[in-house]
Amino acid sequence: MDALALARWQFAITTVYHFIFVPLTIGLAPLVAIMQTAWVRTGNERWLRLTKFFGKLLLINFALGVVTGIVQEFQFGMNWSEYSRFVGDVFGAPLAMEALAAFFIESTFLGLWIFGWDRLNKKVHLACIWAVAIATNLSAFFILAANSWMQHPVGAIYNPETGRAEMNDIGAVLTNNTLWAAFPHQITATFLTAGTFVTGVAAWWMVRLVRTRKAENVELARDVYRPAVTLGVIAMLVGGIGVGVSGDIQGKIMYEQQPGKMSSAEALCQGQEGAAFSILTIGDLSNSCENVRHLIEIPGLASYLGTGHFSGPESYLPGVEDVQEQMTERYGDVTASGDPVTYTPNLAMTYWSFRLMIGMAAGSVLLALMALWLTRKGRVTDNVWFARVGLVAIPMPFLANSFGWIFTEMGRQPWVVAPNPTGIDQIRLLTERGVSTVVSPGVVLTSMIVFTLVYGALAVVWFTLMRRYAVEGVPLSVRDESPEAQEPPDEGSDAADRPLSFAY
Amino acid sequence: MDLAVVWFVLIAVLWTGYLVLEGFDFGVGMLLSILPRGDSEHREKERRVLINTIGPVWDGNEVWLLTAGGATFAAFPEWYATLFSGFYLPLLLILVALIVRGVAFEYRGKIRDEGWARRCDVAIQVGSWVPAVLWGVAFANLVRGVELDAEHQFVGGFLSLLSPFALLGGLVTLSLFLLHGSVFVALKTDGEIRARARRHASVFGVAALVLAGGWAVWAQVAFSVAWTWVAVVLAAAGLVTTLVANRRGSEGRAFTASAVTIVAAVVLIFGSMYPDVMPAVDPANSLTVHNASSTDYTLTVMTWVAVILTPLVIAYQSWTYWVFRRRLSTTDIPAPAGLSLKKVREAAFGGASSGGSTGRGLTDGSGSGS
Numbered sequence: 001m002d003a004l005a006l007a008r009w010q011f012a013i014t015t016v017y018h019f020i021f022v023p024l025t026i027g028l029a030p031l032v033a034i035m036q037t038a039w040v041r042t043g044n045e046r047w048l049r050l051t052k053f054f055g056k057l058l059l060i061n062f063a064l065g066v067v068t069g070i071v072q073e074f075q076f077g078m079n080w081s082e083y084s085r086f087v088g089d090v091f092g093a094p095l096a097m098e099a100l101a102a103f104f105i106e107s108t109f110l111g112l113w114i115f116g117w118d119r120l121n122k123k124v125h126l127a128c129i130w131a132v133a134i135a136t137n138l139s140a141f142f143i144l145a146a147n148s149w150m151q152h153p154v155g156a157i158y159n160p161e162t163g164r165a166e167m168n169d170i171g172a173v174l175t176n177n178t179l180w181a182a183f184p185h186q187i188t189a190t191f192l193t194a195g196t197f198v199t200g201v202a203a204w205w206m207v208r209l210v211r212t213r214k215a216e217n218v219e220l221a222r223d224v225y226r227p228a229v230t231l232g233v234i235a236m237l238v239g240g241i242g243v244g245v246s247g248d249i250q251g252k253i254m255y256e257q258q259p260g261k262m263s264s265a266e267a268l269c270q271g272q273e274g275a276a277f278s279i280l281t282i283g284d285l286s287n288s289c290e291n292v293r294h295l296i297e298i299p300g301l302a303s304y305l306g307t308g309h310f311s312g313p314e315s316y317l318p319g320v321e322d323v324q325e326q327m328t329e330r331y332g333d334v335t336a337s338g339d340p341v342t343y344t345p346n347l348a349m350t351y352w353s354f355r356l357m358i359g360m361a362a363g364s365v366l367l368a369l370m371a372l373w374l375t376r377k378g379r380v381t382d383n384v385w386f387a388r389v390g391l392v393a394i395p396m397p398f399l400a401n402s403f404g405w406i407f408t409e410m411g412r413q414p415w416v417v418a419p420n421p422t423g424i425d426q427i428r429l430l431t432e433r434g435v436s437t438v439v440s441p442g443v444v445l446t447s448m449i450v451f452t453l454v455y456g457a458l459a460v461v462w463f464t465l466m467r468r469y470a471v472e473g474v475p476l477s478v479r480d481e482s483p484e485a486q487e488p489p490d491e492g493s494d495a496a497d498r499p500l501s502f503a504y
Numbered sequence: 505m506d507l508a509v510v511w512f513v514l515i516a517v518l519w520t521g522y523l524v525l526e527g528f529d530f531g532v533g534m535l536l537s538i539l540p541r542g543d544s545e546h547r548e549k550e551r552r553v554l555i556n557t558i559g560p561v562w563d564g565n566e567v568w569l570l571t572a573g574g575a576t577f578a579a580f581p582e583w584y585a586t587l588f589s590g591f592y593l594p595l596l597l598i599l600v601a602l603i604v605r606g607v608a609f610e611y612r613g614k615i616r617d618e619g620w621a622r623r624c625d626v627a628i629q630v631g632s633w634v635p636a637v638l639w640g641v642a643f644a645n646l647v648r649g650v651e652l653d654a655e656h657q658f659v660g661g662f663l664s665l666l667s668p669f670a671l672l673g674g675l676v677t678l679s680l681f682l683l684h685g686s687v688f689v690a691l692k693t694d695g696e697i698r699a700r701a702r703r704h705a706s707v708f709g710v711a712a713l714v715l716a717g718g719w720a721v722w723a724q725v726a727f728s729v730a731w732t733w734v735a736v737v738l739a740a741a742g743l744v745t746t747l748v749a750n751r752r753g754s755e756g757r758a759f760t761a762s763a764v765t766i767v768a769a770v771v772l773i774f775g776s777m778y779p780d781v782m783p784a785v786d787p788a789n790s791l792t793v794h795n796a797s798s799t800d801y802t803l804t805v806m807t808w809v810a811v812i813l814t815p816l817v818i819a820y821q822s823w824t825y826w827v828f829r830r831r832l833s834t835t836d837i838p839a840p841a842g843l844s845l846k847k848v849r850e851a852a853f854g855g856a857s858s859g860g861s862t863g864r865g866l867t868d869g870s871g872s873g874s
Contacts, residue, residue: 059610060610060611060614062610063606063607063610063611064607066563066606067602067603067606067607068603069570070566070569070570070599070602070603071599071603073570073573073574074573074588074595074599076577076584076588077573077577077584077585077587077588077589078588078589078592078595078596079589081585081586081588081589082585084577084581084584084585084588085581085582085585087581088577088578088580088581088582088584088585088798089581089798089799089802090802091577092574092575092577092578092579092581092584092798092802093578093802093805093806095574095577095578096571096574096575096577096578096579096806096809097809098574099567099570099571099573099574099575100571100574100575100809100810100813100814100817101809101813103567103570103571104564104567104571104813104817104820104821105820107563107564107566107567108561108563108564108567108817108820108821108824109820110563111559111560111561111562111563111564111824112560112824112827114559114560115559115560115828116560116827119827119828120827164581166798166799166801166802167798167799167801167802167805168801170805436585436589437589437657438589438590438657438658438659439589439592443592443593446593446596447592447596450596450600451600454600454603454604458603458607461607461611464845465611465614465615468615468843468845469614469843472843499835499836499837499838500556500832500836500837500838501838502838502841503552503556503559503613503836503837503838504552504555504556504559504609504610504612504613
């Protein structure tokens with residue numbers, strides 16, 4: 001493989017891996033903050049127990065998100081230096097803002113939250129987890145601002161002297177309609193992820209406890225795990241409805257901005273009115289349109305998703321062959337070896353990643369419906385299927401997040417910066433022209449192997465810890481460690497003489 | 505005002521924040537196998553004292569690096585692109601080191617198992633020694649100048665980064681961080697470990713004086729401009745003050761002085777580079793604050809962001825240090841709160857996927873731990 005292919009693989013591996021942890025962190029941090037708020041406001045210990053339980057799972061997950069994030073910040077320069085030169089004037093700004101506005105708050109206040117239970121006033125301590133929760137969401141905003149600019153460049157001009165994109169309107173970059181479609185979609189997806197996680201874990205525990213038929217276990221299930229199921233289901237409903245609505249808006253915007261991506265998602269070869277949405281399509285993997293056969297179809301749905309019309313002239317969707325023709329006419333790029341550029345992303349990859357992104361929501365839907373029925377009106381359940389579906393559903397939104405991003409990024413190919421169809425034509429960059437020129441394939445391969453091995457080992461540790469702490473359940477007893485709940489120190493001694501309530 | 509120059513200074517400030525703060529984190533990590541004494545149980549307690557002196561703050565300290573990287577990308581894209589693609593292998597090593605170190609800090613106490621703790625200690629050591637040396641190597645190369653072609657691409661190759669001057673630079677940061685970490689531990693702990701940290705600080709201080717002194721004079725004579733002699737003198741004064749204050753037991757002053765030494769080192773490094781951000785062996789190919797920078801518009805936007813947010817960051821990070829100001833000793837460290845991995849096997853529910861088909865061992869499973 002050449003340096004380009006290796007650099008793309010490395011970006012895919014490190015980014016998909018990083019993004020296993022991120023959605024859970026972004027979604028779970030606000031849920032833990034809500035649990036702790038409930039405790040501070042009601043004084044009911046169930047919420048403190050849940051805060052401690054899901055808080056530990058959040059921290060285990062957070063750690064890997066943080067350390068794999070460092071690679072992301074460096075990788076643009078290491079493997080994609082020519083991309084960095086081209087976009088840095090625009091793309092660097094949201095990245096630097098993310099570090100200054102979000103990462104500092106996240107890391108500092110997380111440290112305060114972990115170690116501050118007995119040091120900080122109860123409300124100040126609660127404010128710390130809220131600061132973390134808000135900062136993780138803010139971080140998502142800035143990184144999506146950067147990514148959305150690659151999908152749809154705005155607020156910049158091309159400077160022929162420097163040969164790069166230069167920002168002239170930060171407001172436009174931060175109000176990019178691509179960003180404001182992607183941000184709600186991603187945030188609601190994290191709620192769905194975290195909601196499914198909380199519901200799945202709590203469902204498994206509820207069934208496990210109720211099946212013992214011991215009064216105190218059933219009481220624990222009703223008192224502690226049932227409220228967790230309820231909270232998780234609310235997050236799933238908010239997230240699920242939000243992700244659907246925002247995804248619909250995003251699909252329509254994307255048909256205007258990157259028709260090639262959306263046509264590939266449908267494996268739609270020739271443009272047509274009233275295009276059907278296919279559930280099963282076969283073809284060969286040569287990326288040619290010739291052998292594409294749609295087997296199961298819902299008439300008109302693809303047109304509706306793309307245009308808001310099921311039929312008629314307004315429902316016309318261009319096919320990948322039309323896009324290829326238009327793009328060739330408009331840009332006519334040639335590859336490094338002199339061949340004309342193919343403006344069609346990998347059909348099988350975009351088609352299936354798009355469907356898997358949507359299909360993976362099924363687990364959450366089923367789990368939410370079961371939870372609503374089985375725990376209605378204060379009930380708890382010993383239905384084994386509730387626990388089983390809970391466990392199976394947990395990984396599904398993680399995969400949906402991954403497939404969504406694989407679709408978004410693969411569907412943008414061959415561009416790393418896709419041209420804006422309605423202006424600033426010169427701001428566009430083929431992926432193959434973004435790769436570092438001074439880094440040899442051997443070096444990229446070395447780093448790819450190193451990261452893959454390290455990440456693989458860490459994945460095992462992460463899973464072991466998540467599983468172990470989930471199986472441990474809520475603490476049997478909790479106490480209010482806050483300074484205001486502690487006995488006043490004796491004469492002559494200092495409050496600081498007490499051992500730490502928590503230490504590494 | 506020339507915004508490109510302002511941003512050159514701001515990036516120096518971000519690196520200063522990083523090296524001063526993570527400098528003592530690295531020092532503490534390296535001391536993990538050097539400082540603790542006594543039987544194995546006591547050594548473990550002392551190791552936990554060391555780790556907990558930085559436990560609440562290490563992650564916030566590391567963000568200064570991410571911000572320096574992000575700010576370089578935004579303000580000097582050409583610098584970011586050439587530096588990161590050119591210094592590929594050292595950066596790869598640093599990244600891996602920071603990854604395993606961060607995970608080890610966070611996960612060490614999560615599992616109650618001696619073998620696990622030892623493996624995490626190894627990760628913390630590697631994760632601290634490697635960057636402590638490599639940051640010095642990297643910055644020494646920026647002072648010395650590297651091989652850039654007319655397109656400002658780094659063409660020197662990995663071995664060109666390992667000149668004697670650069671390797672000595674690695675030993676300089678190593679000795680400075682060992683010293684900085686030792687005086688930090690003396691400031692933040694109590695009991696035997698505090699006294700031991702001070703004794704070690706004396707040794708590391710002398711080593712730093714010799715290594716940093718030699719390197720600074722070399723840098724000054726061979727690669728720098730006249731005014732940075734001020735930084736060399738300041739660094740020397742900082743090191744001598746650290747040693748004297750440490751001997752007298754003024755730990756706060758010793759720590760301040762070793763922090764001043766690191767500030768002076770950054771001033772020397774960035775002062776010698778200016779007006780280049782990446783001096784080339786052939787000066788015509790150098791990346792300068794002007795040919796590497798972003799547009800005035802972008803720099804103006806980023807200046808507003810930095811002017812508003814940086815003081816806030818410094819304010820709340822300072823507050824964190826105030827909240828966790830107390831000294832730690834072995835008696836402050838609570839019993840380990842980690843879970844045993846063996847236990848879950850004994851509890852034997854037939855794996856997590858069984859959906860709780862049996863209640864055997866349940867009370868045990870839900871009732872243990874913290």
